[in-house]
Amino acid sequence: MYKATIFVTLKESVLDPQGVAVKGSLHTMGYSEVSDVRIGKRLEVSLDASSQAAAEEAVTLMCQKLFSNPVIEDFRFELEEV
Incomplete structure (x- = not known):
């Protein structure tokens, strides 16, 4: 059994309006040292696979397709x- 922890983030060239809003809130709260915020997703997937290579291939396809x-x-x- 394998556990994959997946991180999905916006590409650097893509504007992140959530990140901009959070940065503004942090500045309002007095955290003026914060220069940028990017919001992303974190997923955990448990899967049965015959090998690490098979698990890597399956997770890569999941990320690409869904x-x-x-x-x-x-x-x-x-x-x-695990």
Whole structure:
């Protein structure tokens, strides 16, 4: 069994309106040292796979087909055997 921790973030070239709003709130709260905020998603997926390579392939396909929008988002993941 494997556990994948997946991180999906907007590409650097894509404006992040949520991040801009959070940055503004942080500045209002007195955290003027914050220069940028980017909002993303974190997912955890447990899967049965015959090998680490099979798990990596499955998670990559999941990310490409469902968890991320490849036009505006990037993804990366960490895989551990549990």
